[in-house]
Amino acid sequence: MTDTETRLRDYLTSQAATVPDDAQGPGLDSTRRRRHWPVVAAAAAIAVVAVLAASFLSRSSGNDTAPARTPAPPVSGAAPELPYMNPETSTLHDGKQTVKLPKGFANSYFERVAGGWMGIRMAKPGEFRTGVLQPNGTFRPLGPERSDQSTLSPDRKLVALWHYLSNTKGQVIVVDVRSGRQVAQLPAGSLHPDIVGWNQDGLWMTTGKAELIVWKPSTGAKRTVSIPGFDGSASVPKAAATIAVSAKAGGKQCVRAGVLREDGFKVLREYCAEGQPHLYPVLSPDGRTMVQSFAGVAIDVNTGQVTKLQVPNHMLDVLPEPAFENGTQLLTLNESQDGNRLSYDLWRCDVTSGACKQLIKKADGFSFVQH
Template sequence: MNDTESRLRDYLDTKAATVPGTAQGPGLLTDTSPRRPIWPILATAASVAAVLALTVTVLTHVGADKAEPAGKPAPLTSDVPQVPFTIIDAKHNRTVYDGSQKVAAPPELHGFSARVDGGWIARYYKMSKSKTDPDVTDSSIGILQPDGKYRAVSTPWADTPVVSPDHKQIAFVGRAKRGDEKNNWLAVVDARTGTEVARVSLPDVTPVLSGWNRSGIWISSGGFNKSGLAVWRPGDSTVTRVRMPAGFGAIEVNPADDTIAFGTTTGAKRCLQAAAVRDGKLDVLQEYCDRGPVAIYPVLSTDGKTMLHSADNLAVDVATGKTTKLKLPHPIIVYPKPMFEDATKVLVVTQAAGNDANAQSLYRCDVTSGECKLVRTEKKGNQIVLAQP
């Protein structure tokens, strides 16, 4: 993969709903445009047991046997989304919406993935002016501010940012120079000042950050080991390798506790699992399996008690395994992924099958009942990309 491909990634898997289960997934990318190849984060795992070699102290996690009943869900409405989202038009102009705020983003900014310090995490790419062989000449991680200006918080050539659970810090993968895939590090900076507060060297791989929760910052890559997963607590001197089941693919990290969800694909069988770190081991709380050609990109509710199987419009209760079918007129776009607003309400983007130019619609669904309400419908050619609240 050349430098332009690895930095720009302008083609962000807009056809993810038709990707075979054996295909590689895009990782933590939240933006789509026509020239973005997929990052190599889905490892070709061997048949190994789901064992987590983790020796860190873990905060208390409410397990499936102690799950507290959810309160009565709030009424389902078509109100403005409680999470930020981006509209990308046919000319690849990006506009960020967040409550009453509407911010037109500079053309160099992409991937608005979470709220932070009054703005939104963004990836900056400056391109050369060559029409025949465009190339990235500068890149960084920073914050799109409400006035439309960009404030960098990273070193040059950084990528794959994630926000801390309290939204006060940003982690990213850094590099010493452009195109250097052999000298990576994971850095944590203060979102307000950009001051670096922690750093650790990463192995000779192409790492992608997958999220941040109580267990630490989760790192996906095909090079850590056969499972391609690791976790790091800021301040530790090294990352801790994680072993996952055969066919392990994409991972979802719940910032509120130590719950994660991940997909596995072996042949035509695909599974969705929720797990938590307990006593130094990965404890699988629930598993849902079926058969199908579409890879599973897991989605977790804000309390970690519900998984969304986007490829099948299905919610799975982690405590009981009960499934609830979402009542939608069209398939859910599996990537960019849906986003939970709270414990029971999930926002999903749908599109009629058969034509990528069909209009996209945003729905709010109640995972306890399966009922859904239309929030907005976009013009043909526009894309809706949801972000972390």
């Protein structure tokens, strides 16, 4: 099972709890943020019961240092700095801009680029492609049809895609955002990697094994990075050398922050917890703070300090996972009870102080667009 399929399973599990007991059969509705649209079209909701326990461990295995942070100001109640999508109104909001999403079966956008927002549009089930949503609401296609997993390069001039050549074969390609020209590709094959991020080390991918692949499209260099216990999820900020991964150790589920060195992956910080079968790490844009959303904590990669985020109830820890607005401010969806129905509200938290503030009530289905 790929990381995307695992996230989809966990997301559907969480959403099962939001359906009222007297709900009728569904019609077509807007889908949530996805990187693999064919998986979305084929998925069926499942439900499980989560048994929670808490036992936390943090430790450091590196001596990298960074300047101390300044005291955090009070958490602002201003509108989100990150663009976000509201499925109820089929709109994308970015500051004072509000853009109506193109008509079609589904839309999902992931990153700002070239005055618009990079993402996927599905005109109807089975017909999907990557492109840029323009401020006037039009969609500029980019790359070939049946391409997804759009991931921008650190300078946002290139985008990596997975192109489905058939139902069983595809390849990773790189397209120039401005011209739309394909500039690099990996050999086609049946192995279907998850593209998880792009930083100074290259394009990071997972393959369902206890390893990651890092590819530099500019040189063609490719290397395999083994991480003991790695189980498929990673957070790769564009501007940082540090990445965060999920891993298992000593029977516990862990998040690890580390950097790529000549001799392999160097772990800088590890935080482990019991009670969750799989974790989705979130790392700040500067690589200084990991968030373990199931436990609702932020971990300072440099010092190891663990800060409890002061939100009521439980943070949503599957899609959409929390998203950093900047180095210290985090947006997250948080559970709330609406009669017999489980709902989600949008909160902002400061990861240095743990202070949080509610921004929007009933933000069910909201998803975030990265800077």
